[in-house]
Structures are given as structure tokens and as C-alpha cells.
Amino acid sequence: MSEIERYIAPQAVVEAVKAMAAGPVTILAGGTDLTPQINEGRRKHAATLMNIQRLEGLKDISLVDGEIRIGTLVTVTEIRYNALLTESATILCDTANCFASEQIRNAATIGGNICNASPAGDMIIPLLVLGASVELTSWKDDALFVRREAMKDFFKSPGKTTRQDNELLTAVIFDKPSADFVGKFRKSGPRPALEISTVTVGIGGDLKDGVFKNVRVAFGAVGPTPMRGTATEAALEGQSLNKDVIQAATEAARKDATPIDDIRATTWYRDHLIGVFTEELLNNVC
Numbered sequence: 001m002s003e004i005e006r007y008i009a010p011q012a013v014v015e016a017v018k019a020m021a022a023g024p025v026t027i028l029a030g031g032t033d034l035t036p037q038i039n040e041g042r043r044k045h046a047a048t049l050m051n052i053q054r055l056e057g058l059k060d061i062s063l064v065d066g067e068i069r070i071g072t073l074v075t076v077t078e079i080r081y082n083a084l085l086t087e088s089a090t091i092l093c094d095t096a097n098c099f100a101s102e103q104i105r106n107a108a109t110i111g112g113n114i115c116n117a118s119p120a121g122d123m124i125i126p127l128l129v130l131g132a133s134v135e136l137t138s139w140k141d142d143a144l145f146v147r148r149e150a151m152k153d154f155f156k157s158p159g160k161t162t163r164q165d166n167e168l169l170t171a172v173i174f175d176k177p178s179a180d181f182v183g184k185f186r187k188s189g190p191r192p193a194l195e196i197s198t199v200t201v202g203i204g205g206d207l208k209d210g211v212f213k214n215v216r217v218a219f220g221a222v223g224p225t226p227m228r229g230t231a232t233e234a235a236l237e238g239q240s241l242n243k244d245v246i247q248a249a250t251e252a253a254r255k256d257a258t259p260i261d262d263i264r265a266t267t268w269y270r271d272h273l274i275g276v277f278t279e280e281l282l283n284n285v286c
């Protein structure tokens, strides 16, 4: 394997994106995906390695003009214990609590989980349920250029997103959920955490007077990318969560998902789990 020829650790986003505009750069955040991928020969690195841990302004969780903004360098542990998220977007904290071990959670960043773009990336599921967008920053025409893209459109195939090589993911942003918002997450595996997901399901929406509205459903590890369950959402939108509606949603979830056989589970088992988890979460929503 080729050697790393240059190591940089900028402090300002502008320096980082200028370096990315100048030529190929491999970005290192917590390193919990990148390091094993390089060590095992599954990933090639560029001649320049850029450690982004020192970048200023990317480690905060804030509420501005009704939007919650999570900087790309916020760790899974910080999400788990954050007061604003605990109060208004508990589904993110619950998911963080099912993520790996304490040691990995302390290093793993939200941006790394998103940019690794695994179909089994856990933190992506609650973010899809919250209707989040990614913020991508680059250096263009001698100025900082910032664009947003809805996460539902961001993932293209395993490990691939619409992010261009010169774009740094700087934050993930979503509207603060309403007081009526309820969000639930379920991950497969005999242990609550330390499992690479074979199936994950996230469901959220506003529950008022027994009616479920603005529903979003997301599935992980049942297709080439993390995905929204549009048929499941349609089966639930504006409905009371009675037995018939839950059964219709469970059937729709099985149609939304396109699981494959792989080393961790068969198609049959994944299909079965999708139905079981969808039903279980909906029974727990009310």
C-alpha cells in the first residue's frame, strides 16, 4: 500500500476545504471506520491525510431559529447525553444507547457515521425519521460555498453518497420536533448494543388525540442504502394506531424493504424482522 505523504490537521473549516480543493485528501474524524478499513486493505487512502478533529465550530449541538444543528464532530456519547436532544429528539439518544461500546461511542462522530454510508449505519435511521439534511461545505470561486441536501436523497449505494470529493460534511440539521412528536428505534441482535445491525427500524411522527401525523419511517440494513419506508408512511399517515392499521403498516414495511442474504442474515430472516419490529414499535408508540 502507498504511504501517507502528508498529514494535516487544520483548525479552521476554510483551511480544510481549501486543502480539499487543492487535491485528493482522505478525511480522518474518529477513525473507527477508516482505520480498520485501511488496515484490512478494504480502503485506499490519498497521499494527504487530513485529521479534522481540531476544526473549530463543529463540536456543538445547538438550537437556532427552530432548527437543531449537530456539528459533524459531535460524538455518539455526546448525542446520548445531550439535554436538548433528550428533551426534544429522544430517538437519537435511544439509538446512541444501542451503538457499539462506550469506547467506540466516545470516538465515533455523527459525521463519520453518515459519510461512511453503510446501509447498517445506526445514527442515520433516527436522522431520516427526523427529516434531517446534511450541510456540505466547499471552497468554490475563492469563497466558502455551503449547500444542504435532504438525507433521504444523500445515499446512493453502499459507501457512496452525493458528497463530492471537495465537500466537507460540516453539520446535520433538522427542524425541532413538535411537542407531540414520538420517535422509536429498534435494532436487531441478542445484545442491546455491540452488534452490527442485521435490521434496524425507526418510526416517528406527531401523535395527537390518538391520530398519527407527519409520519416518517426508516429502515437500515435491508437494502443498498439506509432508506425511507414510503409505503409504510402512507399506511400510517393520519391514522389511529389500531390493530388493522398496524397490520397494514407491517405488510407495507415488508414491501418497502428489499433485504438480501449475506453473512449476517438471510433474506427470509430480515423480512421477518422488519415485520416484527414495525409491529412492536407501533404498539409502543401509543
Ligand SMILES: Cc1cc2nc3c(=O)[nH]c(=O)nc-3n(C[C@H](O)[C@H](O)[C@H](O)COP(=O)(O)OP(=O)(O)OC[C@H]3O[C@@H](n4cnc5c(N)ncnc54)[C@H](O)[C@@H]3O)c2cc1C
Residues within 6 Å of the ligand: 026, 027, 028, 029, 030, 031, 032, 033, 034, 035, 036, 052, 072, 098, 099, 100, 101, 104, 107, 108, 109, 110, 111, 112, 113, 114, 115, 116, 120, 121, 122, 123, 167, 168, 169, 170, 193, 194, 195, 196, 197
Ligand atoms: C468495534 C466497532 C463497533 C461499531 N459499532 C457500530 C454500531 O453499533 N453502529 C454503527 O452504526 N456503527 C458502528 N461502528 C462503525 C463506526 O464506529 C461508525 O460508523 C462511526 O460513527 C464512524 O465515525 P468516525 O468518526 O470514527 O469516522 P471515521 O472512521 O473517521 O470516518 C468514516 C468515513 O467518513 C469520512 N468522513 C468522516 N468525517 C467526515 C466529514 N466531516 N466530511 C466528509 N467525510 C467524512 C471518512 O473519510 C471515512 O471515509 C463500529 C465500529 C467498530 C470498530
